[in-house]
Amino acid sequence: MDFTPFLVGFVIMSLSSLAIYAKGSKAPAAVDQTYMHATVPFIAATSYLAMTFAIGDIVKLDGTVTFVARYLDWTFTTPILLAGLVLTALHGRREMSGYLIAIITLDVLMIVTGLISSLAVAPVIKWIWFGWSCAAFLGVLYILWVPLRTINTKLGGAMTGAYLKNVTALTVLWVLYPVVFAVGPEGLKSASTDATSWAILVLDVAAKVVYAFYAASNVERALADTTTSRDGQAADPYVGRV
Ligand code: RET
Secondary structure, three states: OOOHHHHHHHHHHHHHHHHHHHHOOOOOOOHHHHHHHHHHHHHHHHHHHHHHOOOOEEEOOOOOEEEHHHHHHHHHHHHHHHHHHHHHHOOOOHHHOHHHHHHHHHHHHHHHHHHHHHHOOOHHHHHHHHHHHHHHHHHHHHHHHOHHHHHHHHHOOOHHHHHHHHHHHHHHHHHHHHHHHHHOOOOOOOOOHHHHHHHHHHHHHHHHHHHHHHHHHHHHHHHHHHHHOOOOOOOOOOOOOO
């Protein structure tokens, strides 16, 4: 097994964490998102460091490996990414954060059941857990695209465009994870462990680092539009926090 993708992942993620913090907005309305997005690659760097030393790797009876560190990383990073997006949808209205509890619970279930699927060797059991993980994932996407999008559209203003851009990017990137899992050694075994490790590294950089810069720039542009427009939403909690 080639450990290079893990070492490369460690270097990219640790430098990205610093870059996101250094470049991120420190304005009161957006600084919380800067902290959230900088934390994500720091967690990933920790996981890549563990995988570089094969810590947490479980070799199963069929010879395939489950990288437990990867699932631990996702258990912490995906809720942070979702929390940032939910706050964007709600324009920072933290009193509506019941949505956060629902979406984070489904998200953590998605990762934990994905880990169980990876650990299962018998195909039927593996695919049942894979299906259950996908069901939780559909719940996450439903909350993002139905109730949150409706609330976000009703709230109006420039933040609507920012939410739509960010939720689209997040959905496109996240859908690729189960696809890579399904074709890789944890699923159909059509792709090798090394090829899958590189594919997940590319996905992780896109979903954690590129997405962080993209999401932050959309939110900052929306905040600038809201605060400069004369008929801007005076009741918007984001306004006045800039
Ligand atoms: C698994 C396998 C089982 C089915 C599904 C999965 C979904 C994983 C996702 C992971 C996203 C990770 C991200 C990490 C970045 O920090 C567990 C692969 C649905 C969506 C975005």
